[in-house]
Amino acid sequence: MNRTPIGSLKDHLDEVVILQGWLQILRDQKKMQFLILRDRTGMVQVANYRPANPELGDLISTLGTESALTVTGKVVKNDVVKLGGLEIQLQDLKVENNAEAPLPFDPFDDENLPAIDFRMDWRYLDLRRKQNLMLFRAQTLLEHAMREYWLQECFIEIHSPKMMGTPSESGAELFEVDYFGGKAYLAQSPQFYKQMAMAAGFERVFEVGPVFRADPSFTSRHMTEFTGLDMEMSWIETHEDVVAFTERWLQYAYKRVKEQMGDEIKETFGVDIVVPEVPFPCMTMTEVYAILKQAGYQLPPERKGDLDPGGERAIADHVKQKTGSDFLFIIDWPIAVRPFYHMRHPDKPELTRSFDLIAGGLEIATGAQREHRYEILKKQALEKGLGLENIKFYLDFFRYGCPPHGGFGMGLSRLVMVLLDIKNIRESVYLFRGPNRLNP
Numbered sequence: 001m002n003r004t005p006i007g008s009l010k011d012h013l014d015e016v017v018i019l020q021g022w023l024q025i026l027r028d029q030k031k032m033q034f035l036i037l038r039d040r041t042g043m044v045q046v047a048n049y050r051p052a053n054p055e056l057g058d059l060i061s062t063l064g065t066e067s068a069l070t071v072t073g074k075v076v077k078n079d080v081v082k083l084g085g086l087e088i089q090l091q092d093l094k095v096e097n098n099a100e101a102p103l104p105f106d107p108f109d110d111e112n113l114p115a116i117d118f119r120m121d122w123r124y125l126d127l128r129r130k131q132n133l134m135l136f137r138a139q140t141l142l143e144h145a146m147r148e149y150w151l152q153e154c155f156i157e158i159h160s161p162k163m164m165g166t167p168s169e170s171g172a173e174l175f176e177v178d179y180f181g182g183k184a185y186l187a188q189s190p191q192f193y194k195q196m197a198m199a200a201g202f203e204r205v206f207e208v209g210p211v212f213r214a215d216p217s218f219t220s221r222h223m224t225e226f227t228g229l230d231m232e233m234s235w236i237e238t239h240e241d242v243v244a245f246t247e248r249w250l251q252y253a254y255k256r257v258k259e260q261m262g263d264e265i266k267e268t269f270g271v272d273i274v275v276p277e278v279p280f281p282c283m284t285m286t287e288v289y290a291i292l293k294q295a296g297y298q299l300p301p302e303r304k305g306d307l308d309p310g311g312e313r314a315i316a317d318h319v320k321q322k323t324g325s326d327f328l329f330i331i332d333w334p335i336a337v338r339p340f341y342h343m344r345h346p347d348k349p350e351l352t353r354s355f356d357l358i359a360g361g362l363e364i365a366t367g368a369q370r371e372h373r374y375e376i377l378k379k380q381a382l383e384k385g386l387g388l389e390n391i392k393f394y395l396d397f398f399r400y401g402c403p404p405h406g407g408f409g410m411g412l413s414r415l416v417m418v419l420l421d422i423k424n425i426r427e428s429v430y431l432f433r434g435p436n437r438l439n440p
């Protein structure tokens with residue numbers, strides 16, 4: 001006999017079924033024993049009349065909550081039972097894995113959940129919470145929708161290596177690993193290799209994969225390893241072509257999540273998913289500075305030319321008030337705060353053809369048109385103090401016919417934070433990696 005999902009029990013009245021799940025609650029009385037069994041699809045009450053089944057009764061009395069069980073029983077109607085007006089009359093019970101007592105914490109006691117750091121020690125128990133199951137279903141759907149859109153638009157998926165001989169971004173934040181007595185680096189982005197696909201004539205590529213940053217900070221939005229959503233497209237005219245693609249792609253993904261999971265997300269997270277209208281609001285960095293100045297927002301001096309998290313929130317609030325939009329593109333960043341491979345404006349050489357996407361006050365993506373002209377690229381690399389010999393393999397991509405191109409990199413868990421209004425990235429990632437966290 002096959003396992004029956006708890007969510008479909010109403011179609012099996014008066015039948016004997018096999019259920020498999022976790023013992024969420026046990027009410028162990030003298031004569032009657034009630035077990036609330038949970039699987040991914042729902043919960044049901046299982047009843048055992050002890051005098052009729054004394055052996056099963058003794059076994060039940062040994063069970064800890066959250067034990068993994070296989071239950072055989074008859075589905076009967078019982079109007080006084082809250083869980084769907086159904087009950088299972090127990091016939092057989094197999095304990096697959098008894099749970100020790102007490103649990104490190106009760107994942108279902110919403111009022112008394114321990115702090116996130118403790119829950120991360122027991123992440124698999126934390127993930128048993130309904131919110132978490134839903135979060136990862138929503139993330140799966142979001143990624144699926146993104147892939148759908150990419151495929152509709154003729155993108156090719158690549159898997160670039162995560163061990164590199166040369167850093168792809170700044171030298172800081174770099175993890176070094178021993179490589180047969182030499183040195184290798186963990187990829188800080190697939191930047192160089194997705195650009196190689198442009199030189200290879202793939203024209204449009206995407207990658208969903210791990211990104212490593214040796215960032216020692218403890219913030220609610222940084223991890224030392226995260227999943228990057230990256231794409232690159234050829235034959236663009238400016239970075240604004242990438243902006244236009246990005247907003248349509250995100251709009252499509254939001255629409256699919258809302259259609260399929262909007263109601264349950266609202267019920268569980270209290271979040272009404274709003275499918276963003278395109279075009280998203282868009283401002284130049286110069287305009288952003290003028291607005292922040294007028295609003296009296298002081299950027300820390302070390303952030304000259306850049307934005308700090310407070311500045312991101314302040315400008316996002318301003319835009320939300322003026323336009324109602326949760327999204328904002330900030331374009332044309334100064335060269336000082338952008339990498340050497342960003343193309344510069346021909347008429348304003350101190351500015352790059354680049355953008356950041358801010359969502360819900362948080363930076364979720366960075367993109368740009370890339371410099372594809374060999375001589376100019378070399379000059380820009382030298383200006384940034386890079387040794388050309390170290391990036392020779394990369395510069396070579398631009399020697400034998402490389403089309404104009406651009407793309408973006410986005411953090412998946414940051415987007416999930418914004419989608420479900422989660423305040424800490426530790427709650428929106430399957431397993432967090434930070435300076436103090438390598439286990440589990």
Ligand code: ATP
Pocket residue numbers: 213215221222223224225226228363364365366409410411412414
């Ligand atoms: P930040 O300024 O927030 O540190 P960044 O400018 O270093 O981010 P990029 O190098 O532009 O970020 O990376 C592209 C995207 O990757 C970011 O917009 C963000 O969504 C995500 N991202 C970057 N660093 C991290 C990190 N440490 N943890 C999680 N996501 C990150």
